[in-house]
Amino acid sequence: MSDLKSTFLRFYSVLKQELLEDPAFEWTPDSRQWVERLVEYNVPGGKLNRGLSVLGSYKLLKEEQELTEEENFLASALGWCIEWLQAYFLVLDDIMDSAHTRRDQPCWFRVPKVGLIAINDGILLGNHIFRILKKHFRGKAYYVDLVDLFNEVEFRTASGEMIDLITALEGEKDLSKYTSSLHRRIVQYKTAYYSFYLPVACALLMVGENLDNHIDVKNILVQMGIYFQVQDDYLDCFGDPETIGKIGTDIEDFKCSWLVVKALEQCNEEQKKVLYEHYGKADPACVAKVKVLYNELNLQGVFTEYENESYEKLTTSIEAHPSKSVQAVLKAFLAKIYKRQK
Numbered sequence: 001m002s003d004l005k006s007t008f009l010r011f012y013s014v015l016k017q018e019l020l021e022d023p024a025f026e027w028t029p030d031s032r033q034w035v036e037r038l039v040e041y042n043v044p045g046g047k048l049n050r051g052l053s054v055l056g057s058y059k060l061l062k063e064e065q066e067l068t069e070e071e072n073f074l075a076s077a078l079g080w081c082i083e084w085l086q087a088y089f090l091v092l093d094d095i096m097d098s099a100h101t102r103r104d105q106p107c108w109f110r111v112p113k114v115g116l117i118a119i120n121d122g123i124l125l126g127n128h129i130f131r132i133l134k135k136h137f138r139g140k141a142y143y144v145d146l147v148d149l150f151n152e153v154e155f156r157t158a159s160g161e162m163i164d165l166i167t168a169l170e171g172e173k174d175l176s177k178y179t180s181s182l183h184r185r186i187v188q189y190k191t192a193y194y195s196f197y198l199p200v201a202c203a204l205l206m207v208g209e210n211l212d213n214h215i216d217v218k219n220i221l222v223q224m225g226i227y228f229q230v231q232d233d234y235l236d237c238f239g240d241p242e243t244i245g246k247i248g249t250d251i252e253d254f255k256c257s258w259l260v261v262k263a264l265e266q267c268n269e270e271q272k273k274v275l276y277e278h279y280g281k282a283d284p285a286c287v288a289k290v291k292v293l294y295n296e297l298n299l300q301g302v303f304t305e306y307e308n309e310s311y312e313k314l315t316t317s318i319e320a321h322p323s324k325s326v327q328a329v330l331k332a333f334l335a336k337i338y339k340r341q342k
Contacts, residue, residue, distance in 0.1 A: 008055055011076040019128050038121050042087040045103045051079030053199035060328045061207045077136050078202040081129045088125035091118055142205040149201055153193045160189025168254050173280050183261045192225025220317050227310040228337050233258040234303045244342045251287045254280030259299055266297050311338055
């Protein structure tokens with residue numbers, strides 16, 4: 001893994017430098033300095049799992065053949081495009097959520113002198129993806145498919161974000177809307193496509209595959225993305241803040257979390273009253289009452305059952321795939337997330 005990461009990191013500064021010298025714009029020292037700080041602050045600071053997955057998946061699809069320098073570069077460039085996409089979403093997400101910190105530092109719009117300029121900065125980060133694709137992939141047979149893939153995934157993710165935001169509008173808090181089908185829709189569109197399907201789809205295009213022939217792969221990865229988000233929802237309440245690196249606030253924030261959906265499905269009228277009265281309130285006493293209810297309903301046990309069932313279903317679907325190298329890619333994804341604690 002460290003080899004993979006060092007290969008991947010090696011190409012970041014090349015891509016950043018190209019963007020800072022893009023001939024389509026007349027740069028000034030101030031504008032170049034601003035964009036460099038924007039990119040440095042927002043793109044390389046996360047865990048880089050999505051980006052690394054493109055390079056890792058491509059290697060597995062090539063059945064561990066030694067990659068040329070160009071192959072390493074192109075697969076890494078696509079991985080970095082996903083990291084740029086993530087940065088673009090997060091910069092705008094944090095403004096909409098009025099968040100304070102991200103990755104242990106102030107959100108970009110909270111940085112002095114940035115403020116709402118961050119909206120345009122987010123748009124710029126999104127544009128950088130297509131500058132990278134044009135410069136390095138324009139001559140490839142799969143260029144149009146790549147551009148189409150990024151557009152498609154961006155549209156689905158923004159649409160997922162929209163249903164998430166309009167479901168919890170201030171002053172319209174209504175728990176009766178929170179059903180498992182709404183939860184699945186939010187998660188599938190907001191997270192699963194760009195975090196799970198996109199990295200593998202990029203690798204498949206690079207090895208010359210037609211994505212229309214891999215609908216089953218897309219379905220498996222989307223299911224995996226849903227399972228991943230359910231884990232996140234679970235860890236938000238039951239995870240160790242030291243391990244996951246944050247204190248969960250889904251209850252206070254009135255999130256359409258898998259836990260509250262399950263609680264609503266399983267509780268009696270008395271318990272439902274407790275949920276309606278206390279869910280979505282910042283008061284620690286209200287949060288504690290919701291957590292007591294979750295324990296009464298044994299949601300930890302319900303989650304363990306869901307996790308085991310998901311793992312079995314996913315493993316069965318993966319092993320039914322005719323290609324061993326595609327199986328290897330999917331199994332690598334599943335191994336990374338199964339029973340994770342953070």
